[in-house]
Amino acid sequence: MSYHLQATFSRGELDPELIYRSDLELFRSSLAECRNFVTLKRGGLRRRGGTKFVAELKGSADSGWLIPFEFGNGQYYMLEFGDYFFRVYTNSGRVGSVEVATPYSKTVLPELKFVQSTDTLFITGGGVPPQALQRLGETSWAMAPMSFKDGPFLDVNISPTNLKPSGTGNPVPDMSSNSAPSGTVSASNGSASAWQVFNRSEGKVVLSGSGNGWVQYHFPGAVVIDGYMLQSPNDNSQNDDMPWQWNIEASNNGSSWTILDTQDGQDTWASNEWRQYAFHNETAFSYYRLSFTQGGGSSSDNSAIGQIVYHQAGEDQTPFNLTASSTAGINGSAGFKTSDVGRHVRFRGSDGFWRWFKITSRTSSSVVQVQLFGQSLQDTKAQSIWRLGAWSATTGWPDTVGWHKSRLAFAGTQQEPQKIWESQTEDFTNFSVSHVLDASDAVTAGILSGQVNRIQWLIDDNDLIVGTTRAVRAVGKATDQDPYGPENVDQRPETNFGANSISPIKVGSVLLYFGPYATDMREMAYDFGADGRVSQSVSEVQSHLFRERISGACYQQYPDSIIWAWDTQGRAIGFTYERQQQVYGMQRHDFGGVVECMADLSGTVADEVWMIVKRTINGQTKRYIEIMQRPFAGGAIEDAWHLDCASRYEGAPANTITGLGYLEGEDVVLYADGTDYRASVSDGEVNLPNGQTAQKILIGLDVQARAKTLPFPVKTQDGSAMGRKMRIDSCNVAVLETGTLKAGADETYLDELIYYRAGDPAGQPAPLRTGVLDQTIETRWEDGGQLTLEAGGGKPCTILAVNFGRDAEP
Numbered sequence: 001m002s003y004h005l006q007a008t009f010s011r012g013e014l015d016p017e018l019i020y021r022s023d024l025e026l027f028r029s030s031l032a033e034c035r036n037f038v039t040l041k042r043g044g045l046r047r048r049g050g051t052k053f054v055a056e057l058k059g060s061a062d063s064g065w066l067i068p069f070e071f072g073n074g075q076y077y078m079l080e081f082g083d084y085f086f087r088v089y090t091n092s093g094r095v096g097s098v099e100v101a102t103p104y105s106k107t108v109l110p111e112l113k114f115v116q117s118t119d120t121l122f123i124t125g126g127g128v129p130p131q132a133l134q135r136l137g138e139t140s141w142a143m144a145p146m147s148f149k150d151g152p153f154l155d156v157n158i159s160p161t162n163l164k165p166s167g168t169g170n171p172v173p174d175m176s177s178n179s180a181p182s183g184t185v186s187a188s189n190g191s192a193s194a195w196q197v198f199n200r201s202e203g204k205v206v207l208s209g210s211g212n213g214w215v216q217y218h219f220p221g222a223v224v225i226d227g228y229m230l231q232s233p234n235d236n237s238q239n240d241d242m243p244w245q246w247n248i249e250a251s252n253n254g255s256s257w258t259i260l261d262t263q264d265g266q267d268t269w270a271s272n273e274w275r276q277y278a279f280h281n282e283t284a285f286s287y288y289r290l291s292f293t294q295g296g297g298s299s300s301d302n303s304a305i306g307q308i309v310y311h312q313a314g315e316d317q318t319p320f321n322l323t324a325s326s327t328a329g330i331n332g333s334a335g336f337k338t339s340d341v342g343r344h345v346r347f348r349g350s351d352g353f354w355r356w357f358k359i360t361s362r363t364s365s366s367v368v369q370v371q372l373f374g375q376s377l378q379d380t381k382a383q384s385i386w387r388l389g390a391w392s393a394t395t396g397w398p399d400t401v402g403w404h405k406s407r408l409a410f411a412g413t414q415q416e417p418q419k420i421w422e423s424q425t426e427d428f429t430n431f432s433v434s435h436v437l438d439a440s441d442a443v444t445a446g447i448l449s450g451q452v453n454r455i456q457w458l459i460d461d462n463d464l465i466v467g468t469t470r471a472v473r474a475v476g477k478a479t480d481q482d483p484y485g486p487e488n489v490d491q492r493p494e495t496n497f498g499a500n501s502i503s504p505i506k507v508g509s510v511l512l513y514f515g516p517y518a519t520d521m522r523e524m525a526y527d528f529g530a531d532g533r534v535s536q537s538v539s540e541v542q543s544h545l546f547r548e549r550i551s552g553a554c555y556q557q558y559p560d561s562i563i564w565a566w567d568t569q570g571r572a573i574g575f576t577y578e579r580q581q582q583v584y585g586m587q588r589h590d591f592g593g594v595v596e597c598m599a600d601l602s603g604t605v606a607d608e609v610w611m612i613v614k615r616t617i618n619g620q621t622k623r624y625i626e627i628m629q630r631p632f633a634g635g636a637i638e639d640a641w642h643l644d645c646a647s648r649y650e651g652a653p654a655n656t657i658t659g660l661g662y663l664e665g666e667d668v669v670l671y672a673d674g675t676d677y678r679a680s681v682s683d684g685e686v687n688l689p690n691g692q693t694a695q696k697i698l699i700g701l702d703v704q705a706r707a708k709t710l711p712f713p714v715k716t717q718d719g720s721a722m723g724r725k726m727r728i729d730s731c732n733v734a735v736l737e738t739g740t741l742k743a744g745a746d747e748t749y750l751d752e753l754i755y756y757r758a759g760d761p762a763g764q765p766a767p768l769r770t771g772v773l774d775q776t777i778e779t780r781w782e783d784g785g786q787l788t789l790e791a792g793g794g795k796p797c798t799i800l801a802v803n804f805g806r807d808a809e810p
Contacts, residue, residue, distance in 0.1 A: 011026045014026075017544075026541060029043070031709060039587060041578045047632075047798070050641045050642045050698075051613070059083070063614075066597050076091075083105055091627055100142060105126070119134055122428070124397070148344075148430075150346070152390045152410075163382065166380060170312070176199070185197075188215070199307075213295070217289070222252065230275050231274050234272050234306060245294035257291075278375070311374070311375050331388075336365050340393075341393075345388055354435070398410035399413070407423045419455075420445045439484065448491060465494070502550060507577060512577070519547070521546070554599050572588070574589055591613050595611055597611060599611075617665065626645055637739055643669055643794055647698075660686060670686060671794025673765075676793040705797065708789075726808045728806050729777060729807060733753060737798060743775055745786065753775050754766060
C-alpha cells in the first residue's frame with residue numbers, strides 16, 4: 001500500500017502525451033482530466049458557475065456576436081450584433097426595444113475590432129469604413145461611418161500626372177470694385193479701395209487711420225466660412241502696419257455679430273507673408289468681417305492689409321472638377337474609379353501649402369468632382385505633387401484599431417496590409433500634418449519586413465505593440481529626448497512568433513496572444529536579460545485542448561483571473577493565469593451546446609462572462625445569450641448557481657414554475673431551497689414533486705464537473721510499478737463549503753462522499769461540508785490507480801487536496 005497526496009491542481013489538465021512524464025515538475029500539480037472545474041490561483045478546484053438565460057438571439061437561426069460597452073458609473077451593456085443590426089442588453093435583460101442598423105453581415109462579425117472612448121465605440125473590419133457607435137441615452141443608440149479629416153494618404157505621387165482644380169474654395173469673387181462682380185465690400189474708414197483686399201493680387205490697402213477698424217464682405221446669400229488666410233502688404237515699409245490683434249466676426253443682419261475666431265500677438269510680418277487660420281463653424285452667415293483692435297505699427301496709424309482669402313466650408317461648397325492630365329499613378333494607372341467616391345486627395349498648391357479634397361462623384365477615369373477642405377487655393381494651376389487617400393472602397397478599409405499615446409491608431413488595408421496610421425493627439429478623426437511638422441501631428445508607419453506580414457492587431461503598451469502574421473513588432477520613439485510624433489518614430493522587432501487576428505489579452509504588463517494558426521497561446525513579457533519582450537508558449541503542455549483552431553477569447557480578471565476561449569467546434573477552455581505565482585491551469589468546459597461567442601463585461605461584484613450558446617431544444621436549433629454566474633463563495637446553500645441556461649424563482653412558496661418555454665422538452669434540475677429535484681419542461685412549466693413548495697428555485701440544465709488524477713508512479717521493491725495493475729482502496733478529500741461530491745475509479749463507479757450525518761437538521765439539505773472527507777472505495781485491479789472526482793446538480797463543490805491509497809500488483 002502506498003499513499004499519494006496531491007495538494008495543488010494549479011496546472012489543470014495535462015496533455016495525454018505527458019501523463020507518464022512524472023519527471024516534470026508540473027506533473028504533481030496536473031490532472032488527467034479537468035472538466036467544468038476551475039483551477040484556483042491558490043491551487044484548489046471549484047465548480048464553475050452555471051449560466052443564466054438572458055434572451056434568445058433575434059432570428060435564432062443566424063449566428064451573432066457579443067461586444068461589451070462600458071459607459072462607467074455602473075452602466076455596463078452587452079451589445080448583440082446580428083445580420084446588419086445590433087441590440088442592447090444589461091444583465092437584467094434587453095434594454096427597451098433598441099435595435100440599430102449596421103453595415104455588418106453575420107459572416108464578418110468575428111472579424112470586427114473595437115476600442116472605446118467614453119460613450120463611443122470605434123469599430124473596424126468587415127470591409128466597410130470604420131464606424132462610430134454611440135450611446136446617446138439609455139434607450140438611444142446610433143451608428144454611423146466615421147468622418148475623417150485630411151487623410152490618411154498613400155505616398156506622394158511620382159508619376160508625371162498633374163491634377164488641375166476648376167475651383168479654389170474661395171466664395172468671394174475676384175473683386176473689381178466694392179460692389180462688383182457681386183457682394184459688397186466695406187471698411188470702417190469708408191475706403192473706396194477696400195475691395196482690393198479681395199482682388200487676389202499682392203498689394204496694400206489702408207483700412208484705418210488708427211490701430212482700430214474693420215473690413216467686411218457682404219455675400220448675396222448666406223455661406224459657411226471655416227477658415228481664412230491673410231497676406232501682409234507688399235511694401236516693406238508697411239509690414240508693421242499689419243494688424244496683430246483681431247476677431248473674425250459674422251452676422252446675418254449687419255448689426256448683431258458672432259465672434260468666430262480671435263487672434264492676438266500676430267506681429268513681425270514679412271513682406272507678402274501668408275498666414276493661415278482655421279476655426280470651427282457650421283452656421284451660414286451673409287456678413288463676415290475682420291475687426292482689428294491693434295494695428296498700424298508703433299504709431300497705431302494707417303493699418304494696412306495685403307489680401308484676405310476666406311474658405312467656404314467643404315460641405316457647403318458646390319463641387320467642382322478635379323482633372324487629371326493622365327491616368328498614370330492613379331489606381332495602378334486605371335484612373336479614377338466609381339469606388340473612389342468619398343476618397344480624399346491631398347494637393348499641394350502653388351503657394352507650397354497642402355490642402356485636401358473629398359471626391360463627391362466621378363465623371364470619367366480622369367475627372368472627378370470634389371469639395372475642398374483646409375484653406376482656399378490661391379489659383380487653379382495644375383500641380384504634380386499630390387497624394388491619394390489610403391482608405392477607400394478602392395484600396396480597402398483598415399482591419400484593426402487601437403490606442404497609442406492618446407491617438408486613435410488604425411492598421412491594415414487591402415492595399416497596404418503592413419501600414420499603420422495614427423491620428424493627431426486627442427483628435428481621433430484628424431490625420432493632418434502641419435506645414436511645419438509638430439509632435440501632435442498624425443503619424444504614419446509601415447512595418448519593415450522582407451515579407452508581407454499582414455497586421456492583425458494593435459495594443460497600447462507605452463510602445464504600440466503590433467501583431468502580424470509572422471512577427472510581433474513595437475512602434476515607439478526613435479529617441480527618448482523628444483516627444484513621440486511624425487519626426488520621432490521608430491519600430492523594432494519583438495519576436496518572430498507571429499499572431500492570429502484574435503484580439504490579444506493584456507494581463508498586467510504581459511500580453512497573451514494566439515499563434516498565426518490559432519492552435520497555440522503565447523505569453524509575451526519583458527525580459528531584463530534579453531532587454532526586450534520575449535514570447536513563449538503557455539499551451540505546450542495542454543496542446544490537446546488546441547487541436548481545433550481557437551475562434552476567440554476574453555479575460556475575466558475577477559474573481560479568478562481566467563482567460564476563456566472557444567474553438568471552431570464550440571468547445572470552451574478556461575485558463576487560470578497568475579504569472580507571478582506560476583499558475584497556468586487549463587480546464588475544459590461543457591455548456592450543453594455549441595459555444596459561438598464569449599465576451600467579458602464588468603459587473604457589480606465581479607467580472608461577467610457573457611456567451612452565445614447554440615442549443616438543440618425540443619428538436620429545434622436555438623441560440624441563447626447567457627451569462628456565467630459567479631461561483632459560490634459562501635452564504636446560503638440555496639443561493640448557489642451551478643446549473644446552465646437557468647432561471648431563478650424567488651418569492652412566496654411555489655410548486656409550479658412557468659416561463660420556461662425556452663427549455664421546452666428538456667430534462668432539467670430544480671434546485672429548490674438547497675435540494676435537487678428533476679423534471680421535464682412541458683408547456684413551459686415544471687412542478688416540484690409530491691406537491692412540495694419552495695421559495696428559491698433554480699431551474700436549468702445539469703452540469704457534471706469532473707477531475708481525474710494522473711497515474712502517479714508507485715515504487716515497488718523491484719522498481720517502478722508502471723505497467724502493473726493497480727487499484728485504489730481509500731481516499732481522503734479536503735473540501736471547502738461543499739454540498740456534492742463523488743469519488744471512484746472512473747465516472748462509471750462512483751461513491752457519494754456527501755451524505756446525511758447524525759446531528760444534521762432533519763428535513764433540510766445536508767449542510768455544506770468543510771474539512772476532510774474519508775471514503776473506502778471499491779475498485780478493481782484493472783482501474784489503473786487513478787482517482788475520479790465528480791460533482792453535479794445544484795450544489796457547490798470546492799476541492800483543496802486529495803490523498804488516496806493505492807496497491808500495485810507484486
